[in-house]
Amino acid sequence: MNEVSFTHLSIPYNLKKKYYRMKRLCALLVLMFAVVVVFAAKIETVSTYSKVMNKEIKAVVVTPDNYSTAKRLPVIYLLHGYGGNYNDWITQGKSFIPLVDTYDVIVVCPDGAIGSWYFDSPMDKNFQYETYVTKELIPFVDSHYATIADRAGRGITGLSMGGHGALYLSFRHQDLFGVAGSMSGGVDFRPFPNNWDIAKRLGTYAENPDNWEKNTVVNLVHLLTPKSLSLIIDCGSEDFFYKVNCQLHEKLLDRNIPHDFIIRPGAHNWPYWNNSIQYQMLFMSNFFTKTTPVK
Template sequence: MKKNIFLVTCLLFAVSFAKAAKVDTVTTHSDAMNKDIKAVVYTPDGYTQGKEYPTVYLLNGYGGGYKDWARSAAKLKENSDLYHIIIVCADGNIGSWYFDSPVDPSYRYETYISKELVAYIDKNYQTIKKRTGRAITGLSMGGHGAMYLAIKHQDVFGAVGSMSGGVDFRPFPNNWDIAKRLGTYAEHPDNWEKNTVTNLLYLLTPNSLAITFDCGVDDFFFKVNTELHEKLIERNIPHDFTARPGAHTWEYWTNSVNYQLLYFNTYFQKNNPK
C-alpha cells in the first residue's frame, strides 16, 4: 500500500512538472520598415486544445531587445500557465521609443507593434481577436511605449501597464536617443510635445482603458510617474498607481511584472466571459 502511494505521488509530481508553457522565437515582418523583426512568444500548457487566449505584449527598455524579458523574468512561463495567457516579448529596437519617428522613416515602431505585430500574432496564434483580449506593458522606454500605444490605439488594446516608464521624456532632452527620433527639442519642440505620454491624456475618457502603472521611489522616472498619476486624477480617469521601494533595475521589474499580469488577468476574466 505504501509503495502504491509513493508511486502515485511520484506520478503526480512528474505530471505537474510536465505541464509548462511553450516558448517560441518567431520572425515577423514589418512592411512599414521593410525588415524582419523577431519576438518571443509564450503559449500556456494546454494551448493546443482549441481555446482562444488573451494576449499580453511586453516591451523592452532602451538599449534592449526582444530577448530581455525572456532572459531576465524567469516566472513568465509560470505566469503564462497560471493565467492561461499568451505572452509576446516584442522588439522595440535599442531606442525606438515606440512611435513613428517624424524625422527618421526607418523607425516606425508604432505601426509595427500596434498593427503589424498584433496582426501576425492574431493570424498565427489562438488569440481573442479584440481589444478586450489584449493588454500591453513594458519597462522604462517600453513603459512609455505601452502607454503611448494603448492610449493612441484604444481599438487595439483594452488594458495597459507601465513599469518605471519614461512617461514624460521632456525633462531628459539629451538622453536615450530621443533627439535622434524626434529632432532636438530646441529645433522641433512640437515633436516632443505631441509624442510624450503625459500630453496624450486628452484622448482618454473615464474607463475607456484599464490602466496600471508603478515606479520605484529611487527611480529617476519617479517624479514623472507621480505627475502622471496626479494628472489622471485631475481628469477623473480611473487607474492603479503603485509606488514601492526600488530603482531602475531588473530586480524591480521582475517583481513588478507579476503584479501587472495579475491585474491583466482580472481584466481579461471580467471582460471576456466564458
C-alpha cells in the same frame, strides 16, 4: 512502509550516512521536477516582416503548456526597455513565465530596437514602431495563434522605454487595447533631452519642441475618458522616473481617469521588474476575466 528510524537501532554510521544522502537526493529530485512543471509554458522565437520598415523583426511568443487552437486566449504584449531586445524578458525577467500557465494567456515580446520609444519617428523612416506593432505585429499574432482578436482580450505593458511605449500605444489605439500598464516607464521624456536617443528620433527639443510635446505620454491623457482603458502604473521610489510617474498619476486624477498606481521601494533594475510583472499580469488577468470578449 514506515520510515526507518535510527533511534533504537544499532546501525553502522556509514549506512546511516548513505540513507540520509539518498533522502536528500530524493528531495532534490522532487524539487527539480516541480521547477520543470512550473516552467511548462512553451517559448518560441518568430520572425515577422515589417513592410513599413522593409525588414524582418523578431519576437518571442510564450504560450501556455495546454495551448490548443481549439481555445482562443487573451494576449499580453510585453515591451522591453532602451538598449534591450525581444529576448530580454525571457532571459532576465523570467518570473513572468509561470504566470502564462497560471492565467492561461499568450505573451508576446516584440523587438523595439534600441531607442525606438515605440512611436513613428518623423526623422527616421527606419523607426516606425507604432505602425509596426499596431498594423503589422498584432495582425500577425492574431493570424498565427488562437487569440481573442479584440481589445477585450488584448493588453500591453512594458518597462522603462517599454512602459512609455505601452501607454503611448494604448492611449492612441484604444480600439486595439482594453488594458495597459507601465513599469518604471519614461512617461515624460522632456526632462531628459540628451538621453536614450530620443533626439535622434524626434530631433532636438530646441529645434523640434512640437515633436517632443505630442509624443510624450503625459501629454496624451486628454485622449482618455473615464473607464475607456483599464490602467496599472507602477514605479520604484528610488527610480529616476519616479517624479514623472507621480506627475502622470496626478494628471490622471485631475481628469478623473480610474487607474491603479503603485509605488514600492525599488530602483530601475530587473529585481524591481521581476516583482512588478507579478502585479501587472494579475491586474490584466482580472480584466480579461471580467470582460466578455468577442471570439
